[in-house]
Amino acid sequence: MLLPSRKVFYCILLVLMSLVSYHAFKTYNFTNIISFDYKSSVTLKKVIENVAGASKSDMKYILQWTSPTNVPFVYMGQGQEGFIDRKCPYTNCFVTADRSFLSDHSKFDIIVFAGPEAVGLYSLPTNRSPHQKYVFATIESSHNYPVCSNRFDGYFNWTWTYNLDSEVQWGYFAIRNSNGDKVGPKKQMHWMKLEDMDPVSEEFKNGLKTKTKAAAWFVSNCYTASHREALVKELKSEMNKYGMDLDVYGKCGDLKCPNQNVKDCDKLLKDTYYYYLSFENSSSEDYVTEKLLHALENDVVPIVYGGANYTRFMPDGIYLNAKELDVKTLVSKMNEGITNADKYAEYFRWKNHYSYHRQFESSDTDPYCLFCTHLNNEEMVNKTTIYKDFRKWWDPPERC
Numbered sequence: 403m404l405l406p407s408r409k410v411f412y413c414i415l416l417v418l419m420s421l422v423s424y425h426a427f428k429t430y431n432f433t434n435i436i437s438f439d440y441k442s443s444v445t446l447k448k449v450i451e452n453v454a455g456a457s458k459s460d461m462k463y464i465l466q467w468t469s470p471t472n473v474p475f476v477y478m479g480q481g482q483e484g485f486i487d488r489k490c491p492y493t494n495c496f497v498t499a500d501r502s503f504l505s506d507h508s509k510f511d512i513i514v515f516a517g518p519e520a521v522g523l524y525s526l527p528t529n530r531s532p533h534q535k536y537v538f539a540t541i542e543s544s545h546n547y548p549v550c551s552n553r554f555d556g557y558f559n560w561t562w563t564y565n566l567d568s569e570v571q572w573g574y575f576a577i578r579n580s581n582g583d584k585v586g587p588k589k590q591m592h593w594m595k596l597e598d599m600d601p602v603s604e605e606f607k608n609g610l611k612t613k614t615k616a617a618a619w620f621v622s623n624c625y626t627a628s629h630r631e632a633l634v635k636e637l638k639s640e641m642n643k644y645g646m647d648l649d650v651y652g653k654c655g656d657l658k659c660p661n662q663n664v665k666d667c668d669k670l671l672k673d674t675y676y677y678y679l680s681f682e683n684s685s686s687e688d689y690v691t692e693k694l695l696h697a698l699e700n701d702v703v704p705i706v707y708g709g710a711n712y713t714r715f716m717p718d719g720i721y722l723n724a725k726e727l728d729v730k731t732l733v734s735k736m737n738e739g740i741t742n743a744d745k746y747a748e749y750f751r752w753k754n755h756y757s758y759h760r761q762f763e764s765s766d767t768d769p770y771c772l773f774c775t776h777l778n779n780e781e782m783v784n785k786t787t788i789y790k791d792f793r794k795w796w797d798p799p800e801r802c
């Protein structure tokens with residue numbers, strides 16, 4: 403009579419043991435296994451990676467701490483939609499502004515802060531997890547939106563800005579070589595020298611013959627931090643001496659684009675003008691906006707003015723820099739181009755070797771795609787990085 407009861411006992415024991423081990427298997431944290439050093443055994447490593455891949459969600463969760471309705475987050479989309487709509491190479495990023503979407507905000511992989519808004523923010527996240535990345539994001543210039551408070555020193559792990567040092571680039575445009583590879587902008591550019599570039603075709607040179615007026619400026623903000631308006635006044639009077647016109651379009655000038663339409667406006671620029679004032683509204687390192695692209699896209703030579711080191715953005719000899727040249731020299735160089743068709747054509751040799759593109763044109767330069775791509779770069783994600791002296795990194799000298 404003892405035998406069947408012992409059988410039952412073993413039976414129950416067996417069931418219990420399987421339940422316990424099943425539970426242990428289910429709740430075992432495979433992340434811990436991976437942190438052991440299994441490098442010696444490639445096969446075992448592969449097996450574990452596969453298990454971890456299957457058990458761990460691959461989604462990267464991004465929390466927008468500042469308003470999702472303000473620029474630039476407003477174009478980021480909610481959930482994965484922004485990445486899917488843009489056909490990004492990685493779409494496994496999930497965006498929300500709902501702080502309780504994952505039980506608690508310390509569970510997010512990333513918390514992003516829009517720079518201009520973060521400056522005045524009274525409530526910052528509490529209980530921060532050491533694995534999280536806090537990201538400072540902005541396309542506005544540091545001069546217009548400096549961060550003067552010390553509370554962001556040692557706060558951000560990454561930045562997502564136009565600054566060429568930022569982990570994730572949020573540039574206004576991208577530069578490609580003739581193979582279509584993305585080559586810039588970046589800090590150390592290896593441009594071809596102007597004299598090594600192929601000359602422009604006769605056909606292109608003939609196309610430039612329609613130009614009749616010296617320079618145009620399209621502008622909507624009349625009083626800027628860069629005080630470009632004062633320089634323009636000076637420039638205008640020096641140009642007058644040569645009988646050159648500086649036509650000002652938009653809110654701050656007396657001229658209006660034909661039909662107030664971008665396409666007609668661009669055509670007017672291309673057909674009529676030799677030079678275009680690509681004057682930034684503020685002076686910050688690496689801050690070069692669509693104002694430059696506007697000239698390059700329309701076969702007009704840009705006259706730049708800003709805080710950037712322009713060698714990171716253009717080869718020498720294809721533009722004039724109003725910050726480096728005094729007004730007299732600048733205008734005399736402008737005159738040289740206008741009076742000498744061969745000399746003027748030289749400004750366009752770059753077109754045989756490089757092209758400039760809006761950042762949103764393709765997924766390998768789209769700032770939102772780049773952000774998700776970056777989150778999938780394990781090496782960068784694993785690395786602990788901290789902006790210790792954030793103000794020194796971001797603010798122009800003596801701005802605060």
Ligand SMILES: *[C@@H]1O[C@H](CO)[C@@H](O)[C@H](O)[C@H]1NC(C)=O
Pocket residue numbers: 431432433434
């Ligand atoms: C698993 O372990 C890792 C590293 O110790 C930890 O970061 C993670 O939160 C753990 N996951 C779970 C589900 O407990």
Ligand SMILES: *[C@@H]1O[C@H](CO)[C@@H](O)[C@H](O)[C@H]1NC(C)=O
Pocket residue numbers: 589590591711713714
């Ligand atoms: C501009 O950048 C280039 C390349 O990084 C550097 O060689 C040059 O010294 C810089 N010029 C100035 C004025 O900082």
Ligand SMILES: *[C@@H]1O[C@H](CO)[C@@H](O)[C@H](O)[C@H]1NC(C)=O
Pocket residue numbers: 546623683684691692
């Ligand atoms: C400066 O120019 C940028 C780029 O065009 C624009 O986004 C920004 O609103 C302007 N800021 C001011 C203060 O005019």
Ligand SMILES: *[C@@H]1O[C@H](CO)[C@@H](O)[C@H](O)[C@H]1NC(C)=O
Pocket residue numbers: 436437780781784
């Ligand atoms: C990054 O860290 C994870 C988790 O600790 C690890 O599985 C992965 O191999 C690391 N990747 C790199 C490229 O260091």
Ligand SMILES: *[C@@H]1O[C@H](CO)[C@@H](O)[C@H](O)[C@H]1NC(C)=O
Pocket residue numbers: 532533534535536556557558559783785786787788
């Ligand atoms: C992010 O920065 C914080 C604050 O300095 C730091 O404690 C943390 O280790 C950093 N984390 C990563 C993942 O870089």
